[in-house]
Amino acid sequence: MDYIEQKIPPIREDRLKACMAYGGSCEEINRDAKKGCLYNNNRKFSQSQGCQLTLSLAILNTIRDSVIIVHSPIGCGANLVAQAGVSKGFQKLRDPNAFGLRWINTNLNEIDVINGGEDKLREAVLYAEAEYRPRAIIIMNSCVPALIGDDIEAVLDDLRPQVSARLVPIHCEGFRTKIQATAYDSVYHGILRNLVGDEYRSEELIEPLFPDEAEELKRQYKISRTVNILNVSSMSRTDEQNLIDLLAPLELNIRVLPCYSHPDDFADSFEAALNVSICATHDDYFAGHMLTGYNVPFILRTIPIGVANTNKWILDIADFFDLREKAEQIIRNEVIELEKAIAPYKEILKGKTVILGGGEIRIITMAELLHSLGMEVLGLRGFHFDQYGENLLAELIEEVPESERVIMNVGTGQPFEQANLLHKYRPDLFVGHPGGNGWANKQGIPVFPLFGQAFQYMGYIGVYEIARRLARFLQNTNYSKNIGRHARLPYRESWYDEEPFAYINQEEEVQA
């Protein structure tokens, strides 16, 4: 993978042939994915979809000692302003002196659409530098400047000699892609081009020209034991710490990137033996470029959610360093404790039905977890589907053969399809992305968040916490039932009589 010389990264539709519309079963999508044509699927009607600028902000809001400039009309990304408090609190968990979120919007208007917005961008960058003196100024490009032809790279090249902050352009215009996860590539593209490399080392990190031989050997040894764990902004600090603690017996040097990092943390991130992803959807662009540019191998297989996938995650790392025996010991100890602890909760959860919605990696692994607790998974709704989802789903089907029959729907947003599915199957529980759970609640379906930055979801303790919370939650679901009694969704009754995937053009139809 090598797109780093390009100013703008490719979109996922082109790079990964990612699919954004599907309706069928897990068995069918797995079969169709092998034909390689899922990316042709489309919709005759589309209700909503996510914008990559918003998702880019979910990572960039976490970067410490930086200022974010959203170069756009005032509304872009505004829904994430609500994260200001969360970002500040979680930044402080890493560094008590962290400033939290600092945002500037260039507030483009109709006149700027005609005259161009470059002057406003220039003014915003100089203001951010003078007012905050941050280590990095991150500039988000949106639809409007992209459409009117603002050359933000040229503006920033011109400004670089005038500012001490590193300038990091992120090309995340929403109109370019229907796969919102393209945001992760846009963010990593900006980071790789502007924060990674010897030239970005802060003074204390600059290696002496003639290093002492013993010191150099120590440094090389440390690099050979260094693992970059690529975290996600949807996980909690406790999840992060739990994973670090789980790996402690392997005696590796763990570096956690990119969320909640300081801009300087990226400079020498290529000095590592291995990159380990927590979510392939999030990290394949970074890991691929680290391999191509710096020869750092990677593991992108799964997210450590549920016993089976946590085991795989740990064993893959251990195998790389030839430490399988130690890893098996960790797993044995943890699983024995866990099984005892969750036994009473399994009794409560046994036979409860569930539909899940969210990112492909999370829903597939969460489905495995819920199945292991005795629940019956009826359906999965993925935001998109690509080779990483395909591999994980194939493993799930192999390990839990009844997963073949589970319904599979692919679509970012598209709440009308979700509403139809939930109306038809009436599961005991919907596990979904916190941003869209209100829709299910209005149908009277109890909802449980697929992730939460204040809770534990990962590793063995994550299994315990999910089981404990679910068992408690499902004992009284009157809250959702009451909402369902008094609220309604904006669809006609006739929509619920139709097939949930009636508006999806699948590959056969496209060819016909």
Ligand code: SF4
């Ligand atoms: S789609 Fe474009 S205009 Fe809309 S929020 Fe995203 S970047 Fe802004």
